[in-house]
Amino acid sequence: MSAALIAQLPRTRAGWLALFGLATTLIVLIVVAADRLPPGVDWDDTFYPAIRAVWAGTSPYTAAPSFFMAPWALLPMLPLALVPASIGRVVMVIVGLGIYAFVAHRLSGGRRISVVLFLLSPLVIDGLYNGNVDYLPILGFVLPPQIGLFLVVLKPHIGLGIAVFWLVEAWRVGRVREVLRVFGPVAIGFALSFAVFGLWPLRFSQLLGVSAAWNSSLWPMSLPVGLALLAAAIRGRNPRPAMAAAPCLSPYLVMHSWVTGLVAILDRPYELAAAVIGLWIFGILT
Numbered sequence: 122m123s124a125a126l127i128a129q130l131p132r133t134r135a136g137w138l139a140l141f142g143l144a145t146t147l148i149v150l151i152v153v154a155a156d157r158l159p160p161g162v163d164w165d166d167t168f169y170p171a172i173r174a175v176w177a178g179t180s181p182y183t184a185a186p187s188f189f190m191a192p193w194a195l196l197p198m199l200p201l202a203l204v205p206a207s208i209g210r211v212v213m214v215i216v217g218l219g220i221y222a223f224v225a226h227r228l229s230g231g232r233r234i235s236v237v238l239f240l241l242s243p244l245v246i247d248g249l250y251n252g253n254v255d256y257l258p259i260l261g262f263v264l265p266p267q268i269g270l271f272l273v274v275l276k277p278h279i280g281l282g283i284a285v286f287w288l289v290e291a292w293r294v295g296r297v298r299e300v301l302r303v304f305g306p307v308a309i310g311f312a313l314s315f316a317v318f319g320l321w322p323l324r325f326s327q328l329l330g331v332s333a334a335w336n337s338s339l340w341p342m343s344l345p346v347g348l349a350l351l352a353a354a355i356r357g358r359n360p361r362p363a364m365a366a367a368p369c370l371s372p373y374l375v376m377h378s379w380v381t382g383l384v385a386i387l388d389r390p391y392e393l394a395a396a397v398i399g400l401w402i403f404g405i406l407t
Contacts, residue, residue, distance in 0.1 A: 161252020164210045168252065171195055172202040182321055189324055190275045192314050194257060210252055217249050220256040227263045228361075229387040238390065239383055242397045243404045248377035255279060255378055262364055262384065266291070270307040277325075278338075278374040279381050282351055282366030289355050337376040343369035361385045 167187045172195050174184030181188050181195060201209035222236055229235035239245060248255045258279040261272030266287040273280025291299040314321065347369025354363035365385035368374055386392045 158207070158211055158214070159250070160207075161210050161213075161250065163254075164213060164252025165206055168195070168198060168213075168254065169201070169206045169209060172198045175199060176202045180318060182318060182324065189321075191271075191310070192318060192321070193271060193310060194254070194275045213252060213254070214249050217254070217256045220260050221245055224256070224259055224263055224384065225387055228384060229390070232388075232390055235387050235390045235393055238393050238397050239387060242380070242383055243400050244377045244380040244383060248380060251375075251377065253375075253377060255380060259381065259384055262360070266303045267306055270304065271310060274307060274311075276378070277367065278371035279367050279378055281370055282347070282354070282363040282381075283360055285351060286354050286360050286363035290358070335375055336373050337379065338372055338374050339369070340372040361388075 167185050171181035171185040171188045174181045175195055176199065177184075181192065198209075198213070201212060204212075218240065221240060225236040225239040229239075255276065258273045258276045261269035261275075261280060262283055263269075264272065270284060270287065273284050277284075287303060288300065291303040295302070347366045350362040350366035350369065354360060354366065362385065365382045368379050368381055383393060383396060386396065
């Protein structure tokens, strides 16, 4: 345990009692909320069966045919395989809110209004309601590229733009050596996953057969917009347009994955407010 972490621990009996009371209250709230929160289709049908399969020593791709992400996406969720799905869903909502708030705070420069607007946007709420984990690749946006790449590749329709941006930046900084330094760890991760689970990315083709009712992509009409955003990011050496580019480049994504467009303008509270208000109007009218 680091010295900084030790220094933050309670130093009195009253402090430890307060910490215990807070933890107990949180657990009670989770249990109570588990009985009232509606089921989340992505959590119940995809992620929970996948982590249960890992605990049982079987492939998550077999147990959950709708699971298309890299296998390391399940690692932080594995402890939730030991609790009922309803409790795990509540925990995932809390974790998701925390990650979204952290990313919004970082990318907004600490603007509280931007954090509040972002968390109240229908895209964030819809993603959490459905039990999805779009916040994992978005968390990668604010991490060092070597670490962030493990997250942004979980959902190419969210992280492709920033991954390409990091690739170009690595080439600019140190050519082949820097590219290998930044992208080498995630390349090794992919190689190991292929050795264990086979060429699981080939399963992405199945998404193209999903009902149009779930597909909110504007591809191929959005393709020029995505390429323009990516070009603007690379020319200006500004990652924010690249954050918004990926959904425009993808032939398949669900509505809440467009949240990356809001992420890109977190430092512009007025534009963010206009986008969030517009999204709510669109949601109410449709």
